[in-house]
Amino acid sequence: MKEIRFFRLGTDDVAPIAAMETAAWGPLGASERTIRRRFSLGHTMIGAGVDDVVAGAICFAETTDDPHDTAKFPKSFADYSSMPTSAPALSLYVYNLGIRPEFRGTNMARGLLREMIEYGRRVGARWVVGDGRCPSYAGVQDGTPDKVLRDEEFRQTIDSWHRTGKIPSTRAITRDPLLKFYRRLLDCEFLHLAPDFLPEDVASGGYRVIFAKDISQGGAQLI
Numbered sequence: 001m002k003e004i005r006f007f008r009l010g011t012d013d014v015a016p017i018a019a020m021e022t023a024a025w026g027p028l029g030a031s032e033r034t035i036r037r038r039f040s041l042g043h044t045m046i047g048a049g050v051d052d053v054v055a056g057a058i059c060f061a062e063t064t065d066d067p068h069d070t071a072k073f074p075k076s077f078a079d080y081s082s083m084p085t086s087a088p089a090l091s092l093y094v095y096n097l098g099i100r101p102e103f104r105g106t107n108m109a110r111g112l113l114r115e116m117i118e119y120g121r122r123v124g125a126r127w128v129v130g131d132g133r134c135p136s137y138a139g140v141q142d143g144t145p146d147k148v149l150r151d152e153e154f155r156q157t158i159d160s161w162h163r164t165g166k167i168p169s170t171r172a173i174t175r176d177p178l179l180k181f182y183r184r185l186l187d188c189e190f191l192h193l194a195p196d197f198l199p200e201d202v203a204s205g206g207y208r209v210i211f212a213k214d215i216s217q218g219g220a221q222l223i
């Protein structure tokens, strides 16, 4: 594996970011216009570069909001990913972590999460927050680079969470490979289920699982 360079992305990088988005997310990838808008809102994007290619990125907004305030939490991905930034930052609301398929299975995801956490600590934030996809709810459809099978038991877990509002066990939630990935790397807590968050994400049944990690505790070795 060639050397991975982590760096702050800016408005000069909009075209390569959009290319990476399409490669990582298929039709769910953000357009150049959307990326420009996110920059204009003051969002931060950290890239992972290999040679001249943007191989992956993590994107987030700093906010004074507390993710535990479920009533105030954005109700859709459109709102979540277009929040204006506010200071002093209590939380980083991360709405995108994506890696080009050919660079997956490396330490890149871990590196991007680590860079984001270091950034959060520098600005004095307490929480890093994510909207976790759960593609095993329906299984990944054609047209995206991922392959995840539908998992009936996981689907029932999500449906029951939606019906009752009662948070399932971490074991039941982490049957999904992506939620397991976040739990494994961040040791995050799962906070609430967001239905109809991104209906276009058919694999996840439109759901997102909102999670948070307290980065104010512990030493340097979070991940």
Ligand SMILES: CC(C)(COP(=O)(O)OP(=O)(O)OC[C@H]1O[C@@H](n2cnc3c(N)ncnc32)[C@H](O)[C@@H]1OP(=O)(O)O)[C@@H](O)C(=O)NCCC(=O)NCCS
Binding pocket: 024, 025, 096, 097, 098, 099, 100, 103, 104, 105, 106, 107, 108, 109, 110, 131, 132, 133, 146, 147, 148, 177, 178, 181
């Ligand atoms: C999520 C993503 C950044 C992870 O990067 P990665 O390089 O694959 O991550 P790692 O190799 O460190 O870890 C992969 C692990 O997560 C799981 N995983 C993550 N994404 C997965 C996916 N789309 N399909 C299947 N498993 C996935 C795997 O089970 C794997 O676990 P294992 O090591 O026990 O097999 C990358 O898959 C990606 O860009 N996916 C598309 C965009 C996306 O879904 N982003 C997350 C938004 S919530």
